[in-house]
Amino acid sequence: MKTTNILICGIGGQGVLLFSDILGEVAMENGLSVKKSEVKGMAQRGGSVVSHLRFGENVYSPLIPLKEAHFLVSMEKLEALRYLDYLREDGILITDDFYLPPLPILVGETEFDFNIIDKNLKEKVKNLYYLPCQKMASELGDIRVSNIILLGFLSNFLDFKIEDYFKVMERNIKKEYLEINKKAFQKGREIFSQ
Amino acid sequence: MNKALLSGNEAVARGAYEAGCQVACAYPGTPSTEILEEISKYKEIYCEWSVNEKVALEVALGASLAGARSLCAMKHVGLNVASDPLFSSAYIGVKGGFIIVSCDDPGMHSSQNEQDNRFYGLFAKIPVLSPSDSQEAKDLVIRGFEISEEFDIPVILRMTTRVSHCKSVVTLGERKEKEIKGYKKEVSKTNLLPQFAKKRHILLEEKIEKLKEYSNNFPYNRFEKGRDDLLVIADGVAYQYAKEIFSDASFLKLTMVYPFPDKLVKEICKNYKEIIVVEEVDPFIELMVKSLGFKVKGKDYLPKTDELNPDKLKVFIKKEAAVEIKSDNLPKRPPALCPGCPHIGTFYLLQKKDYVISGDIGCYTLGALAPHYAMDSCVCMGASITLACGIEKVNKKINDQRPIIAIIGDSTFFHMGIPGVLNMVYNKSDIILFILDNQTTGMTGHQDHPGTGKTLMKEKTKRILPEDIVRACGIEDVYVLNPYKIKENKKIIDKLLKEKKQAVVVMREPCIFLKKREKPKEVDIELCTGCKLCLRLGCPAISYYDNKAKIDKNFCIGCGMCIEVCPKGAIK
Numbered sequence: 027m028k029t030t031n032i033l034i035c036g037i038g039g040q041g042v043l044l045f046s047d048i049l050g051e052v053a054m055e056n057g058l059s060v061k062k063s064e065v066k067g068m069a070q071r072g073g074s075v076v077s078h079l080r081f082g083e084n085v086y087s088p089l090i091p092l093k094e095a096h097f098l099v100s101m102e103k104l105e106a107l108r109y110l111d112y113l114r115e116d117g118i119l120i121t122d123d124f125y126l127p128p129l130p131i132l133v134g135e136t137e138f139d140f141n142i143i144d145k146n147l148k149e150k151v152k153n154l155y156y157l158p159c160q161k162m163a164s165e166l167g168d169i170r171v172s173n174i175i176l177l178g179f180l181s182n183f184l185d186f187k188i189e190d191y192f193k194v195m196e197r198n199i200k201k202e203y204l205e206i207n208k209k210a211f212q213k214g215r216e217i218f219s220q
Numbered sequence: 221m222n223k224a225l226l227s228g229n230e231a232v233a234r235g236a237y238e239a240g241c242q243v244a245c246a247y248p249g250t251p252s253t254e255i256l257e258e259i260s261k262y263k264e265i266y267c268e269w270s271v272n273e274k275v276a277l278e279v280a281l282g283a284s285l286a287g288a289r290s291l292c293a294m295k296h297v298g299l300n301v302a303s304d305p306l307f308s309s310a311y312i313g314v315k316g317g318f319i320i321v322s323c324d325d326p327g328m329h330s331s332q333n334e335q336d337n338r339f340y341g342l343f344a345k346i347p348v349l350s351p352s353d354s355q356e357a358k359d360l361v362i363r364g365f366e367i368s369e370e371f372d373i374p375v376i377l378r379m380t381t382r383v384s385h386c387k388s389v390v391t392l393g394e395r396k397e398k399e400i401k402g403y404k405k406e407v408s409k410t411n412l413l414p415q416f417a418k419k420r421h422i423l424l425e426e427k428i429e430k431l432k433e434y435s436n437n438f439p440y441n442r443f444e445k446g447r448d449d450l451l452v453i454a455d456g457v458a459y460q461y462a463k464e465i466f467s468d469a470s471f472l473k474l475t476m477v478y479p480f481p482d483k484l485v486k487e488i489c490k491n492y493k494e495i496i497v498v499e500e501v502d503p504f505i506e507l508m509v510k511s512l513g514f515k516v517k518g519k520d521y522l523p524k525t526d527e528l529n530p531d532k533l534k535v536f537i538k539k540e541a542a543v544e545i546k547s548d549n550l551p552k553r554p555p556a557l558c559p560g561c562p563h564i565g566t567f568y569l570l571q572k573k574d575y576v577i578s579g580d581i582g583c584y585t586l587g588a589l590a591p592h593y594a595m596d597s598c599v600c601m602g603a604s605i606t607l608a609c610g611i612e613k614v615n616k617k618i619n620d621q622r623p624i625i626a627i628i629g630d631s632t633f634f635h636m637g638i639p640g641v642l643n644m645v646y647n648k649s650d651i652i653l654f655i656l657d658n659q660t661t662g663m664t665g666h667q668d669h670p671g672t673g674k675t676l677m678k679e680k681t682k683r684i685l686p687e688d689i690v691r692a693c694g695i696e697d698v699y700v701l702n703p704y705k706i707k708e709n710k711k712i713i714d715k716l717l718k719e720k721k722q723a724v725v726v727m728r729e730p731c732i733f734l735k736k737r738e739k740p741k742e743v744d745i746e747l748c749t750g751c752k753l754c755l756r757l758g759c760p761a762i763s764y765y766d767n768k769a770k771i772d773k774n775f776c777i778g779c780g781m782c783i784e785v786c787p788k789g790a791i792k
Contacts, residue, residue: 050225054223061353062387064385065330066665072553074552087460087529087530088457091530104551108550128551132763134752135591138551169774
């Protein structure tokens with residue numbers, strides 16, 4: 027099996043690391059070699075967060091080379107554009123249709139026309155999926171599960187079984203939040219067929 | 221077989237557990253923090269957050285001398301703080317195996333420099349092991365304890381951010397208990413009086429010679445046969461990047477990088493015309509290989525700054541500048557203080573003024589950025605107070621009237637701030653010191669310290685208050701304020717700034733991660749005049765749309781600082 031490269035990005039606090047933890051463990055449960063890399067500490071305080079996840083028969087580098095990601099999954103659109111150079115030309119971009127202005131823009135220190143995000147993504151990416159995850163997560167009752175909706179959606183493109191995801195989620199998510207996360211996963215998985 | 225997906229730090233903890241480690245100490249610091257957090261989950265190991273890295277190394281050395289396997293962990297710059305006992309420990313040696321974990325931060329993701337601590341091995345004469353993934357990190361902790369005991373010497377396990385924080389699959393083993401030998405008097409070994417130390421130094425040089433032989437035969441210093449015309453020498457995560465790019469080359473993977481395996485390297489290098497050395501930051505291996513008389517390609521191709529990645533290695537093939545991602549024209553998303561962060565209340569009163577503001581290391585270092593602009597310097601742990609001491613002496617000489625302010629966090633204060641307070645009292649420095657007491661070690665993810673009343677092992681202990689310490693140091697003018705009460709605080713702080721006398725202000729309010737959120741505040745659009753004063757807080761929950769302030773109810777924690785600064789009473 028060739029190595030699968032998935033780059034997951036977003037903003038500190040959105041659950042990028044939980045997403046890649048779950049998927050990484052699912053790959054391990056399927057007997058694959060897994061490498062996963064991210065940076066913690068200062069970068070997490072509301073900053074841009076990125077996780078590199080690679081699995082296959084024999085994986086060396088924990089970082090994905092540029093233009094080698096088969097999937098780019100983003101929890102915010104500006105971050106999707108920021109890491110677009112990692113995506114292969116035939117790669118798939120799945121992003122939450124949500125834009126959060128960085129603090130320098132919020133406080134009026136910098137100006138930015140956010141319309142260029144959509145314009146760029148649509149021009150540059152052949153396989154582009156926008157999902158209203160934040161909105162869907164709110165409807166489910168907890169905005170924090172939007173990351174798991176994205177995971178559910180991505181699962182349609184991967185060869186792992188739903189039961190594998192649920193088994194790993196049971197290990198990684200507190201009991202009281204497990205049910206809503208499973209629902210979020212199902213929801214994300216089903217949008218694809220709709 | 222039992223497998224788990226572990227980060228390098230988790231794997232170090234697992235290795236300590238399996239090797240029968242009894243005592244583990246650290247002061248939190250990215251990227252090393254999780255090692256002790258993970259170790260604390262194993263009840264068999266006594267563990268503690270020591271007050272600083274020097275203390276951590278000494279406590280662990282003491283435990284080793286009492287005959288138990290012990291470990292201390294720290295970030296790279298922490299080893300500078302601990303360097304005094306580090307050098308002595310090489311002379312003294314060990315009883316129980318003793319490992320010093322140094323987590324370097326190439327790329328400075330969360331640090332003030334990117335020093336290469338492999339050189340500490342060479343400098344202090346201590347063997348250095350450099351793992352390249354989680355499995356090796358675990359194995360080398362176990363191996364490291366054995367080396368330490370066999371050669372009566374401490375061992376440095378040198379991790380980097382991409383080893384510490386990268387996860388890969390690890391095979392788990394069982395814990396093997398080691399008998400604790402107990403403390404025995406051995407003065408000529410443990411007391412470095414010159415007459416004893418001279419003998420210990422001779423002994424240390426002999427140990428290093430023996431360890432060089434060990435390194436030549438160390439199975440983790442491994443030759444992997446590939447193409448006959450290209451040899452790649454690499455250590456740490458750089459080895460993994462190199463395997464990705466030079467998939468068919470011959471490899472010499474180095475793991476014990478000090479003492480350097482001279483014979484092994486000579487034996488292999490002589491068969492290759494082209495030799496490439498791939499390593500992060502400084503040319504450590506490259507210098508060693510060159511000193512053996514071989515020509516190598518290394519840092520004349522690769523950068524000495526920032527971390528490596530697979531793409532940067534392509535320069536050896538393409539001979540062109542390393543590829544970088546091209547998103548530079550997009551607005552950056554720098555880290556920021558959290559919504560409702562109590563530090564915001566302090567910075568609001570100091571921002572954009574021509575004060576001298578000497579800063580320190582923690583979340584609050586972000587006070588240097590927009591829109592606060594309220595921190596001039598960040599040098600190292602504790603330097604806020606002492607740097608200000610020096611500036612104050614010069615400014616007095618030239619009659620510079622600006623107030624001199626020092627800002628330090630609670631954990632940093634306990635770590636290395638107290639000698640600075642003693643110095644400012646003893647040497648009569650008129651500094652206004654702010655201690656931002658959010659009752660945790662914030663930036664590294666909320667660890668306890670002497671001011672929290674709890675230990676790493678979740679036991680209750682005496683809670684020590686910064687205001688009691690500064691009073692005991694001789695400070696007379698001490699205030700304890702709630703940073704959320706911006707209006708009240710302004711009166712007191714303005715008075716202190718006018719008087720410019722020695723004073724300490726403790727700003728006490730827990731980090732937002734330690735308390736319950738209150739009801740989010742709302743802007744009354746009828747009353748809001750769009751004056752933007754609330755935006756000057758730099759609270760990420762407040763933004764500006766259609767000439768009015770707007771509060772994001774998902775982010776707001778209801779702290780009420782914006783109510784304090786709104787002149788129109790438009791926020792409720």
